[in-house]
């Protein structure tokens with residue numbers, strides 16, 4: 001017979017879920033833990049015990065529900081509500097200048113640029129309903145992706161519940177931090193398993209697992225960078241959107257900068273190229289976007305990419321062999 005009444009258990013479970021989800025947010029989203037792993041584990045084990053005694057009180061946003069109990073037979077297809085666009089590329093200063101000149105002709109609005117690090121991972125879509133994480137999918141071919149909700153639920157940097165009861169879709173890059181990549185390859189090498197060529201392939205291979213306990217073991221993380229139906233978020237620029245996403249509990253990359261000239265953008269690409277090796281995650285360039293949404297709409301889109309954004313790509317590392325990326329879009 002459980003020592004607490006269902007009502008007492010319910011109240012304690014709610015308290016523990018709120019506390020544990022907050023600790024997880026501090027540790028994995030802010031990279032600033034406020035309690036020790038030991039304290040976290042003690043409260044996590046208390047929650048597990050209470051949920052075991054009162055299974056009817058288990059909810060989808062409980063941290064104990066991040067690893068699904070079943071191994072999926074396959075991935076179902078997901079039709080994206082709006083296409084997950086690709087990006088045009090620029091490979092040198094001249095092409096960056098041409099991008100600026102091209103779009104300057106398409107709007108009279110003053111062009112302010114936001115520069116974001118181009119995280120080298122896998123583009124994913126996360127759907128939230130009334131603040132609850134309900135579906136995650138790969139980009140796929142841009143229109144149709146694969147449902148990898150079970151695996152994305154194991155990514156601790158993805159909150160199972162937002163700070164606000166929002167219903168919307170956010171998109172970002174799921175990636176494997178360099179340290180996790182080195183550890184994974186060391187472990188695999190010791191077991192005589194084939195190692196991954198780079199963190200992007202390791203992340204793709206992890207999200208492709210049908211057994212979510214394998215994905216859970218890969219220490220993946222994520223940075224979010226766009227949202228659909230952001231009207232409810234009341235933001236008018238990309239920078240304000242990123243601040244708003246952070247406000248509701250989502251992880252955004254802090255290295256972003258605003259510039260009023262393409263010359264400053266170029267200088268930034270050189271600054272980041274110089275410190276790329278020190279970053280704890282792989283980047284393959286800088287994504288440059290027109291910051292104001294009104295100007296983005298005026299400049300518009302080509303068939304498959306926004307005209308108001310471009311990816312400035314760094315030269316591939318000489319040492320790195322050019323590997324075939326895992327063909328799993």
Ligand SMILES: NC(=O)c1cnc(OC2CCCC2)nc1N
Nearest residue numbers: 116117118119173225226287309
């Ligand atoms: N890999 C990245 O870090 C990244 C990729 N894509 C975008 O923006 C695309 C999506 C919406 C319009 C352009 N931003 C990023 N930071």
